[in-house]
Amino acid sequence: MSHLVLTGLAKRYGRSVAVDGLDLSLAKGESVALLGPSGCGKTTTLRMVAGLIAPDAGSVSVGGADLTQAPAHKRDMGYVFQSYALFPHLDVAANVAFGLDERGVARSEKAARVREALSLVRLEGLEARRPRELSGGQQQRVALARALILRPQVLLLDESLSNLDARLRESMRHEIRDIQRRLDITTLFVTHDQTEALTMCDRIAVMNCGRIEQIGTAREIYDSPATRFVAGFVGRSNELALSRDSGGRPVLDGAPLRLARDPGGAIDLHIRPQHLRLGPAGAPASDAFNRLAGKVAHSVFVGDRSEVLIDTKAGRIVAELPPGDTAPPDGADIVLSWTPDAGHVFVRESV
């Protein structure tokens, strides 16, 4: 059963289209990430859901009630801002209690709920601090507690972790995910960071140029990207331009290729670095694999495995070795191979 439903949402600024007819629906308690590069319209979408900007077209509904015309203060949605937007003139307790004051909650209940909200984000004992006396991570938690104390129908997070350092971001990711699950709160999360999207959300909507290119679980998006943009934006991939021989079969560097699917026309092949295998030049060829010859440019050790940059006639290619494998020396002649189902084929866009 859909809880938060966006239908045909659109917003333009002058001539530029920020959001172009976006449809999305979230089940109760579901967490969905809007993932995309900056300027793709993801924050504009979030702000339209919150009622902070009015859409040019489309509608927003929660639990079946159309909220498109409702002002932000009547939407019952928690919003955590990228800058946290804590009130600098109020202490932590007053920041967290702000929404309760608007609802006229009795003093005794207010104190209890503030305590509860602060313990939820593990900030007990900091009630009297001012926001400027808190670290970035603590400010982030106050912002979260301030939104969650109202037990909103929907939680909206706008790049909420991007101002934290890497280590803190990692722990906050799990913490927010944990709270979101425990409270069973429908959450829409805007991010340009794919790790954030992959770890914090049930489903990911990849956005580009104001549209959703693909929506699905992290695995679906990673394993079967629907478009060339998704293949390039989520995870890394090598793009190989294919040509056709006289018989119309796809060829790469003169050698015919076996593809899982061939839509016909001008096509490109996208292969993830970890799906490539490296073998010495002159190793016996097998029909089960596609092959491409190259020379090792150089290799990098990235902690638990090695990445190898290889120059081929189809351009420079990145391959990732399985953990434990040693990279071939720089300058070595090698052969790259991959199974027909390893790559993703996309029709080349006419420019």
Add this chain to the structure above:
Amino acid sequence: MKSGTRLVLLTVPGVILLAAIYVWPMYGLGRMSFNETGPTGAMIPALSSKTWRELFADPFIFELTWNSIQLSVVSSTAALIFAYPLALFLFRTQSRWRGVIAALAIAPMLVNGVVRIFGWLAILGDRGLVNAALQGIGLTSQPVRLVYNWTGVTIGLTESLMPYMILALVAGFGRLDRSLEEAAASLGAPPWRRFLRVTLPLSLPAVALGWLLCFVLAMSAYITPKLLGGGRVFVLATEIYELSITSVNWPLASALALYTLVLLLLFLAAYSAMSRRQA
């Protein structure tokens, strides 16, 4: 040279200038107030407190003080009320006319004070625009007295303070972040509650600074009370002028000027005590 010493050097030009044009004349003013005035009105060099005793013996000084403070409080507050929404608009707007509107808002500063007052006389006078309009729509049959009294002075002073108030407010609104109001909205606060709970409290330092600046300017305003008051409005600044230029009683004029200065310093001290307590 240690960096502390070099830092002090930065103050040298200012200190020299202030010593020459402020401290030295202030000393002269102080010294003058201890001279005496003879029965003929001639100044007698002396070192006595006679002038000061004379100043406080006359209850008129308390009336002048009250008049000055009342006029300054009313016109600064009125300027604040009119300037606040305009300043907030200027601070917030993304209109490409922003620069033009800002220039228009402070343009009155570019017009000579005397010229501006003649403008007010034309608008507020018995046969001015306002009275013509009031009589035209039949609200009154007799002209309403809007100049040569406290009403006229208050209107004129308020208008001349507005540009300063707008500049002080816009400069002081730095802490007002749009996302704070959006956050308040997402927490269920309707627009007027957002203003009361977020915008207004965060703009209070700017309000205090702008109000104090205008208060000081109003206390020392001379041209507006003199010309729009038409000789019926008595404040400290006009009295200092009368004493020094018309009566040529320099010791008494000096004493009154110093008294006014002390009064302003008291307000400044109160302000800084208040802003310290805030921080």
